[in-house]
Amino acid sequence: MSRASSLMPKALQADAAAPAEGDGADPGATMTRRIAEAITAAIVERRLMPGTKLAEQPIADIFKVSRTIVRQALMQLSRDRLITLEPARGAFVARPSVEEARQVFAVRQMLETAMVRQLARGITAEQVEELRAHLRAEASAVQRTDVPGRTRLLADFHIILARQLGNEVLAQLLVDLLSRSSLISLMYQSSHSAEHSQEGHVQIVDALARGDGDEAVRLMEAHISEVESNLRLHPRVADLAAALAPAAGP
CATH class of the missing domain: 1.10.10.10 (Winged helix-like DNA-binding domain superfamily/Winged helix DNA-binding domain)
Incomplete structure (x- = not known):
């Protein structure tokens, strides 16, 4: 595949x-x-x-x-x-137009903040380790300046969170949104902004591991807002x- x-x-x-x-x-x-x-x-x-x-x-x-x-x-x-x-x-x-970009990120905010709040309530040690293994792969791709690899891995992080909830409908919605986001944002990330995205993922996983739903929501909101603010449509x-x-x- x-x-x-x-x-x-x-x-x-x-x-x-x-x-x-x-x-x-x-x-x-x-x-x-x-x-x-x-x-x-x-x-x-x-x-x-x-x-x-x-x-x-x-x-x-x-x-x-x-x-x-x-x-x-x-x-x-x-x-x-x-x-x-x-x-x-x-x-x-x-x-995609600027307005469509705003709408895509607004929908992601709604879905993904609710997702991490729910996940924080019952995340297992095995799920945390799965996320940390994924973070190591992300960090390696960012460090190597592997643009295709980091783009795919940074997006897959969000899909893994949905699948850890056991909600395949949510995961599929995110697949569709992230495919569109790739046209809007991920295709235009510099190494610097990709590194910041990866750091945001680390912080989200740390909050989830502590079971801190409020902090996970705050971090996810900040993370998606930062990705949106770094759009470079050239x-x-x-x-x-x-x-x-x-x-x-x-």
Whole structure:
């Protein structure tokens, strides 16, 4: 599965559960999924920036498939709001407005503060250790300036918290929100702001380990507000072939 699988939109997660190629899967559906996953990963990992045109023929050439297969993948991503389809112009990586960015972060504030308050009431030692292991992976990625790795891990932290509550509906809502956040914020983090995000995660886990729900809520509010305040929306147009070639394979 793609390195961005934990942030894969639910339409693609459903496809990913289908039989693998060679196990009775429709080859067209398999390639549709592969292309959609490759584009999702390229967006999350900063290889395709907001506003980049996703021309059908170049993508078809990269993956050696028909334009019909590419069109199906683009339609899936459009439903997940990762790309926009414009009549007579084609497909583009979504470019969220400032107002949409505010709304996404407002929803995250509501969901995630309630989430950590509930988790603080009953978090186990095993769950704390799971979070601390994740924090070590985050710190390593930030230290190495591993942009794709740190982007994925910093986002996955929030999904792990939801899954520790045993609430898969909440986890899926966060997957969707964080996929959109990747277009708004995570793609534009500097090493400095990524380091601050990682430090915020450490403080949240410390509060959860103490069972201090009020402090966990305060820290989560501050953390999401800081991420939002550090937005740097300066998109550049990437080369489509260079962004997708690693996933296309031989």
